[in-house]
Amino acid sequence: xxxFMTLAISAAILLNVPVSASAAPNGYQTVAVNNNMFEVIPRxxxxxxxxxxxxxxxxxxxxGAGWQQRIYVVRGYGPSEATGRRTxxxxxxxxxTNVPQQASSISIGFQAGESMSxxxxxxxxxAVPIFR
Numbered sequence: 001x002x003x004f005m006t007l008a009i010s011a012a013i014l015l016n017v018p019v020s021a022s023a024a025p026n027g028y029q030t031v032a033v034n035n036n037m038f039e040v041i042p043r044x045x046x047x048x049x050x051x052x053x054x055x056x057x058x059x060x061x062x063x064g065a066g067w068q069q070r071i072y073v074v075r076g077y078g079p080s081e082a083t084g085r086r087t088x089x090x091x092x093x094x095x096x097t098n099v100p101q102q103a104s105s106i107s108i109g110f111q112a113g114e115s116m117s118x119x120x121x122x123x124x125x126x127a128v129p130i131f132r
Contacts, residue, residue: 056121076110
């Protein structure tokens, strides 16, 4: 049994499998990058509402955030640090210190400092995307 566990841990390290990854609603994956930041990575859909929906789901289910807790964009579109995929958006429940806080209106893309409440982001889960 000890041999099997050592082999399994070695395989996970070699394959760089994220420890806390989860399937989010609507074709997104969420992965914790560190204790303060997580990424939302698209699989099929790539609409803005879907990123926010997945961030809200991760914040509620994994991080235990309340409905009024704010979710902040740490970094807009860019490569995933956790998985190596080409596109991901990084979020946090803590306001980024290196950027000014943006207005509460959400842009078409993602700018560092933008935020939305967990409840507001969760409300986007049932939105029908214009483009798939």
